[in-house]
Amino acid sequence: MQNHAVVLGAGMSGLSAARVLERFFEKITVLDRDDLPEGPTARAGVPQARHVHALVTRGAQELDALFPGFLAEYEAKGAHALDVPYDGAILRTFGWQQPMRSGCTVYLASRDLTESIVRRRLREGGRVEILPRTEATGLYVRPDAPGRAAGVLVVQRGGGAHLTLPADLVVDASGRSSKALSWLASLGAEVPREEVVDCYSGYSSRWYEAPEALPPDHWWKLVWLDPSPQEHQFVGGVLFPVEGRRWILTLVGYAKQYPPSDEEGFFRMLGELRSPILQRMAELGRPISPVYSSRANQNRLRRFDQLAKPLPGFVAVSDSVCTFNPMYGQGMTVATLSARALESTLTRVSLGDPGFERVFFGSQQRALRDAWNLATSADMRFPGTKSDLPAPSRFAAFFGDSILRTMNHDAEVLRRVMPVYYMLKSTRSLFEPDLAARILLGGAVDAAAARLHPTPLSPTPPPRPEN
Ligand SMILES: Cc1cc2nc3c(=O)[nH]c(=O)nc-3n(C[C@H](O)[C@H](O)[C@H](O)COP(=O)(O)OP(=O)(O)OC[C@H]3O[C@@H](n4cnc5c(N)ncnc54)[C@H](O)[C@@H]3O)c2cc1C
Known part of the structure; x- marks a missing residue:
């Protein structure tokens, strides 16, 4: 077992990462610049909590596995467990969704409730120390070993002390406002390049x-x-x-x-x-x-996975690496997938081994790639989108539109597409020959029908069959 891991940020990714670190470190410290009260309370560090937060199926399953009993408590405290295309009035780009079951459960609750349950369960485990009102201001390197992160520099808020927390591993989970890139640059370490897709949303x-x-x-x-x-x-x-x-x-x-x-x-x-x-x-x-x-809706991916020599002793997870347009409800689920990538890396590779950080960043990149592709390709449909990525081919755009058209009324397509959106299945499954053919044919027929017999959009959704 390693000695000490420090996690920067007690949001969904920091809490999930801390849970998996319990298996590998004697001591885990999670620090956050905010106060972290017991219950579901708004706090300055997560302003996004004022907005809708859907926990999609994969994230719900992962959180329940990381924190057994999470879902039962979540529902008992009022989270709504819904099958969105059946329980919702959904108007997609090309018309109303016929209410049908997808078989996937999505949880709707305030982000504050979600986080407070996870935080309390982590605290109850007793292995993790959570330090509120403690802000990370930089990485610490020992003068005799400058090529490795050996901890973190912190300041206690409200005029408190400046301290150094030594650590064998520093995990940056400080979210989209992470300062890690400037910390790395100030140490002369390699800094990742960024890919941005911004549809100005x-x-x-x-x-x-x-x-x-x-x-x-x-x-x-x-x-x-x-x-x-x-x-x-x-x-x-x-x-x-x-x-x-x-x-x-x-x-x-x-x-x-x-x-x-x-x-x-x-x-x-x-x-x-x-x-x-x-x-x-x-x-x-x-x-x-x-x-x-x-307006924090930009898709931004920091390519830590492409670094030739990432700084040993330092990794970054979830929003501090990759943010998504939140419309697709992926961030909290990716937080759990980043934690799983950390767990699998620590299982396979020793922390001190050269290459540990590269293995982790590669594994995390594979875990978030589908979510990134889905969010960025959807955002590139909007005019004026600024993109560091090539625009989707005409075929890809037609295929995407055909999915949106067919899932509105084809139960088979809906049942096989929703698990991809909710990160239970890979986007590769969309190209299984029978499904791809069904989507393309259905999309072409639907588009032709709309051209030949344009019908005005009904102002209200179709009725829902009782089943
Ligand atoms: C408007 C909006 C809506 C969203 N809707 C959804 C949704 O529907 N579904 C979904 O799954 N995701 C959604 N997300 C994304 C989701 O909020 C995050 O992806 C997810 O919570 C993981 O974030 P995180 O833990 O990496 O970062 P955050 O949640 O941002 O947490 C970072 C933490 O680090 C702390 N911190 C920051 N800097 C420091 C520092 N220097 N020192 C100490 N602490 C620090 C902060 O106080 C904060 O507690 C949405 C995001 C936005 C912006």
Whole structure:
């Protein structure tokens, strides 16, 4: 067993990483610059918690495996377990989803609830020390061994002491605001290059108290209205139920069509979407928060996996390496996959071995590659997207559109595509010959029918069969 691992950041990735490190280190310290109270409380370090956070199927399964009993507690505390295409009113780019079961469960709750359960379970394990109000300010290297991270420099917030925490392994889980690149540069270590795909998207979210009951024809438990670049509509919106009989309504604008951040403008924009149902839902609820805005929606991948000589003793996980447009609900799941990559690397390679860091970064890159490809290819559909990657071929664009068209009404396609979106299956499975043929044929027929017999979009979703 190694002596000491220090994890920077007590968000979903830091907590997940700390859990797997318990198997390999005598002592694990997780530090965070925020206060970390017991319950689900908002904190400055995770401003994204004010916005919708879906925990997709793979992430839910991984969290339950890392923290046994997590899902039971999550549901008991009010997380909603839903089969999205069956329980939701879903308007995709090419029309309404026929309500059908996909067999995949997605959990909707506040991000604060999700994190607070994981944090408490980690604390209860008793092996991990969590230090709140402690900010990492740099990496520590010993003067006699400058080629290796030997710990982290920290400052206790509120005018506290500057300290050095020695460590055998430093894990950066400080999220999208990570300063690791400048720390590495200041040590003369190799710095990864970045790939960015930015469709200039933004969120505006408002929380509502949900009514005791909905009108009988409102069968849906969530609402999802995609934008439609084809119709030059670049703003969509969602309603997610969360614990405590509350809803979060989020407007999502693409291609610099940022949604309004004032209350009046927010409500007005709800009525300008492709369906009026989101505005009707807002009228049924009672607003309980201001409108919160975020433009932290860029896809950004730091290619640590391509470093020839990564700094020994230092690794970075999850958002500090790769951020996604959050619309695809991948970040928390990738946090668990990064933790699993760390676990499998520590199982196979000794920490002191040359190459440990390269093996880890390669393994993490393979774990997040599908999520990255899905998010970036979807964002490249929007005009004006800034991209360091080549645009998808015409075939890839047609295939992507055909998936969106066919899953709306073909139960077989839906049942086989949703596990890919929810990271249970690889994107390679989309190219199984029978499925690919079904998608391409269905997409071509659907596109031709839409051209020959254009039908106006129904303002409300189709009824849901009871089954
Ligand atoms: C608007 C928005 C909506 C999202 N929606 C979803 C969703 O629906 N589903 C989903 O799965 N994911 C979603 N995500 C992504 C998700 O929030 C993150 O990917 C996921 O939580 C993993 O993040 P993380 O733990 O790496 O970083 P974070 O959650 O950002 O945590 C980083 C932690 O590090 C701390 N920290 C930062 N710097 C320092 C420092 N120098 N010293 C000490 N501590 C430090 C911070 O206080 C914070 O606690 C969304 C993101 C955004 C921006």
